[in-house]
Amino acid sequence: MKLLTxxxxxxxxxxxxxxxxxxxxxxxxxxxxxxxxxxxxxxxVLPRLDWSAIKIAADSVGCQGxxxxxxxxxxxxDTELLQKLHHLLLEIEVVTGSLICPETNRIFPxxxxxxxxxxxxxxx
Amino acid sequence: xxxxxxxxxxLEDLNFKKQQLQKGxxxxxxxxxxxxxxxxxxxxxxxxAARATFQQAQxxxxxxxxxxxxxxxxxxxxxxxxxLQCVDSFENPKILLEQYITPSHISSHFLYTIQNNYDxxxxxxxxxxxxxxxxxxxxSAILEASHVIGFEIDSEALQIARFNADEMEVxxxxxxxxxxxxxxxxxxFHKAFDTVILNPPFGTKKNAGIDIEFLKTAxxxxxxxIYSLHKTSTRNYIQKKSKEFNCKGEVIAELRYNLDSSYKxxxxxxxxxxxxxxxxxxxx
Numbered sequence: 001m002k003l004l005t006x007x008x009x010x011x012x013x014x015x016x017x018x019x020x021x022x023x024x025x026x027x028x029x030x031x032x033x034x035x036x037x038x039x040x041x042x043x044x045v046l047p048r049l050d051w052s053a054i055k056i057a058a059d060s061v062g063c064q065g066x067x068x069x070x071x072x073x074x075x076x077x078d079t080e081l082l083q084k085l086h087h088l089l090l091e092i093e094v095v096t097g098s099l100i101c102p103e104t105n106r107i108f109p110x111x112x113x114x115x116x117x118x119x120x121x122x123x124x
Numbered sequence: 125x126x127x128x129x130x131x132x133x134x135l136e137d138l139n140f141k142k143q144q145l146q147k148g149x150x151x152x153x154x155x156x157x158x159x160x161x162x163x164x165x166x167x168x169x170x171x172x173a174a175r176a177t178f179q180q181a182q183x184x185x186x187x188x189x190x191x192x193x194x195x196x197x198x199x200x201x202x203x204x205x206x207x208l209q210c211v212d213s214f215e216n217p218k219i220l221l222e223q224y225i226t227p228s229h230i231s232s233h234f235l236y237t238i239q240n241n242y243d244x245x246x247x248x249x250x251x252x253x254x255x256x257x258x259x260x261x262x263x264s265a266i267l268e269a270s271h272v273i274g275f276e277i278d279s280e281a282l283q284i285a286r287f288n289a290d291e292m293e294v295x296x297x298x299x300x301x302x303x304x305x306x307x308x309x310x311x312x313f314h315k316a317f318d319t320v321i322l323n324p325p326f327g328t329k330k331n332a333g334i335d336i337e338f339l340k341t342a343x344x345x346x347x348x349x350i351y352s353l354h355k356t357s358t359r360n361y362i363q364k365k366s367k368e369f370n371c372k373g374e375v376i377a378e379l380r381y382n383l384d385s386s387y388k389x390x391x392x393x394x395x396x397x398x399x400x401x402x403x404x405x406x407x408x
Contacts, residue, residue: 001298001300002271002298004271005271005273005298005300007312008311008312008313008316009312010311010312012310012311013306013307013309013310021312033295035295035296038247038270040247041247041248041249041270045249045270048315048316050312090270090271090296093295112283112286113286113298113299114282114283114286114298114299114300114301115300115301116279116301117300117301117302117307118277118301118302118303118307119307124306
């Protein structure tokens with residue numbers, strides 16, 4: 001699972017969970033694969049992302065130098081920041097680990113790079 | 125077995141087209157879509173590479189392709205189809221999930237049309253709903269989507285999909301285990317994707333209407349366009365539904381979908397069904 005995908009995942013589907021976001025991220029195995037940097041894509045996708053979850057992802061993998069807040073207007077010309085985001089969001093693959101609901105501590109395992117977000121019938 | 129049937133299908137199709145030509149009938153049938161122009165008006169504007177690609181599509185396809193004067197695709201159709209022939213299929217197809225692989229021939233033409241005619245894959249965030257063993261996800265990744273997420277409920281299919289993607293060395297792709305029908309009711313994925321692609325279950329007696337449920341979710345997740353396959357027999361119904369879902373829908377191609385007898389209850393060796401390729405654009 002790439003950390004771009006992580007940014008969208010919630011545990012809102014669990015019964016009685018109010019926000020279910022951001023999920024806690026526990027990484028046991030990760031790998032880095034370099035991919036082509038496309039600044040336009042990062043610029044376009046950034047407004048759809050949540051900055052607090054980007055920060056959590058960055059902390060989990062030890063990527064540094066992300067500001068506390070994001071200014072969407074100035075960030076579009078900040079190539080260095082876009083490149084860092086590209087690396088964080090698209091080049092780091094979480095192979096094994098888990099996602100944890102912030103309200104119920106329900107664990108969603110990540111195995112072979114695939115997060116399992118399925119819930120049991122009694123949980124929904 | 126599969127390749128034999130495929131080749132037979134292609135031969136039959138070529139013969140059919142030959143007969144049509146001899147009768148002086150056009151091979152390509154266009155729908156009443158307002159954006160489609162008679163092909164002769166477009167042809168002179170075509171550059172040579174695009175023209176060769178189009179002829180290739182025309183001669184090998186069981187469907188039809190709309191001519192446009194744009195050419196956004198970076199790799200050739202034939203190459204894409206060759207890659208997709210390497211995508212492994214289901215080991216033990218499950219009837220309840222209507223698991224059968226989208227054939228590499230149809231997948232490659234489907235995806236190639238989306239990229240070549242509409243520029244809706246390259247550099248885009250793409251979702252594949254009910255991704256199965258990853259055929260459409262991997263095809264989108266090969267056509268240089270910036271990132272693809274394949275959503276699938278079945279563990280076995282997901283493992284094969286992951287294997288396929290790794291084997292073909294495509295990195296810009298994630299597979300995620302979830303239930304397309306229930307897990308997106310209130311989701312951060314709403315409008316997150318530029319393009320949503322799906323080959324939904326067509327629905328059987330037990331789960332009639334499931335293709336509409338898939339389509340409804342697909343429309344929720346997209347901010348621009350959705351591409352889907354539906355039985356031609358349901359065309360009017362799909363048109364009506366797309367309006368309800370606040371979308372503009374058009375049939376961009378017609379296919380004859382060859383379902384191999386994946387399950388024991390398919391009596392004939394293979395069965396052709398008529399399928400429409402739909403493009404839905406989100407009304408903003």
